[in-house]
Amino acid sequence: MNEQFEQITAKEQAAAAKFDHAVHVCVAASCLSSQSDKVLETFQQQLKENGHSASCQVKGVGCLGLCSRGPLVAVSHRDRPESSELYQHVTPDNTPQIVAALAAGETAADLVCATDTPFFQRQTKIVLENSGHIDPERIEEYVAAGGYQGLLTAVTEMTPNEVVDEVMRSGLRGRGGGGYPTGLKWTTVAKADAKQRKYVICNADEGDPGAFMDRSVLESDPHRVLEGMTIAGYAIGADKGYIYVRGEYPLAVARLKKAINQARRLGVLGSGVCGTTFNFQIEIRLGAGAFVCGEETALIASVEGKRGQPRPRPPYPAEYGLWGEPTLINNVETFANVPPIIRNGGDWYAGMGTAKSKGTKVFALAGAINNTGLIEVPMGIPLREIVYEIGGGVPHGRALKAVQTGGPSGGCIPEAYLDTAVDYESLQQLGSIMGSGGLIVMDETSNMVDVARYFMEFCMTESCGKCVPCRVGTVQMYHLLDKIYAGQATTKELALLEKLCKMVRETSLCGLGQTAPNPVNSTLRYFRQEYLDLLVDGERVTAVTTPEAQP
């Protein structure tokens, strides 16, 4: 198998060496939505017409990161690798300009996007190491970039226990939001008794507003997730995996399907993985637009073909999961971290991050921030660095008000706490959560009551209706927030809102209901005055509110 990988790698390198220049056009969802497929076509056509197609390679690649400047095109040169350029806002109309510059050995200066900025310099890429470099639709490029080496090592040189140990040693924690130690979860499933078989499920039902990390990984580097899942299957003794992708991600699904077929043909998936006796099949399951299906027990019900509703835990899926069998459920980003951990060792991974949160985290920057896009940073980086340096600060000269993390289950962190080092525990202490990685920046024009109302509306419409507190409580809380925002509520109603928040958090069945009050709680904690200012009988202050933590 290793020889086969070497042959593929050699072939890929030889093919790339034939070209003097390489043009990489981003074809992930964001750039694609501003016609990067047309840009790619125009490039190919233009270079052909000008007779450069032999010396210049053009290919579609995964996400280049800085989505707000898309469509992005990266151009590199074989003879001067240090002077590669990134072009922003490329359209079919201005591609000739880039082609002309390329032919003349110059750069199209007015289209260049500076890459010496913190956005490009301060990141540490592990999950996104191949994003923007390889064509997501070709397994050969993934292999040439070191792909499937981790799997090969795992199945040919390690016992399943050693694989679990390596993940344990890495200190990797669930990237879906909960932060449960991945190694511990793997051990639990590995030790569980199966009546018939065990299962691996990849949770790709990313539904938080403003989050697009998993989507980008699936669209830019689908093989990485397949490899991670297959390693997990080997480690826990499963022979079947499911990827539960939301139906709103057709491009991710198409690329996954293609990737699964390619992996099967290469022999790194299916019967006899890498020539061993280990079998592993992966199937795709599509979600139908229910946010609650990201909750693991609801996800399992949905995979089984039932109505996507959660059930109380325990028993946890590790013990009683898909069709009653032990099941390992991890998020896309968690699986994407596994191949490099096996390739480089758990200690290497544990060398990054903070004491309790290891490695890196992918964040999707959105909202009132200059550099909207996808970043990967080591755990423990201060929020301020993410927002002001990597993110480029708040546009229109406005002041930053709060950073929202964790989606509808998370909370708002005010400006005063921006120096907090980002990890699972520190964010929880601030009343928010790490979540899956959505990071929404709000400026001074945002009203925090409105923000809380927005997230409550989201939870209300996404509640499955199984348990009373979430089904009816979210509606009541939404109505109260609506009334407060309209300036028609009294202090009594604010008190009722707080009472409901507590009750819904304590008594709801699943994570959706238990965390639905979080946005309200955290805005009340730091921006209580904004609520009071809107009450009919509240103690109003005229000055702009100052964030002040209340115990």
Add this chain to the structure above:
Amino acid sequence: MKRSQIITFKIDGQDIAAREDETILELARQNGIRIPTLCYLESVTPWGGCRLCMVEVKGATRLFPACMTYPQEGMEVSTVTEQLTTYRKQVLDLLFAERNHVCAVCVSNGACELQGLAYELGMTHVGIPYLNPSLPLDASHPYFGLDHNRCILCTRCVRVCDEIEGAHTWDVMGRGVEARIVADLNQPWGEAISCTSCGKCVQACPTGALFEKGKSVAEMQKRHEFLPYLALMREGRDGDSE
């Protein structure tokens, strides 16, 4: 899940001997300890949706639904605390405000489990705004009626129909507060071909949502005591119980 070990633990200070496959709720009932429930129905799969049977476990930071939680050796469970009573009242508040529960004109007035619990917990008024939704009544079935205004979505009818009668006429459609009990593929009950008109759903329903035609205000008494016996007989006939 095969469990057979016998353990001892405490409910409200009382020592209880239990098989590990018995839930806290079942054990409490065996020992004469009352825990309020609405969605729980003996002999069908527990649902865990009404959240009334939530209990406190010493040393745990969260609450557990008694109907779906198994005891562990040495566990100390409290079923009545000030906090729990407050939450239970709030659950009832939310239920009464969700749809149109007008006891005075309801067929089940006086025999309704929701109403009974309100009395039991000393509820004097509904503390939150009524949602007053506009809901239909399905009277297309020759013998029975379904009044969505009284439905609390406990899904007892769904489970009884599926697990005991084996017809699976009922199911839930829609999400959140928009969820509705539907017959077959959202057809009028009278046109649902899977319905055997056995009436078990009517007897299982805790409120006046499902009722027999011809019953007037306060005349609809529900009897579901025969269900465990029926379930036991079915189990014996199938030869393999779980």
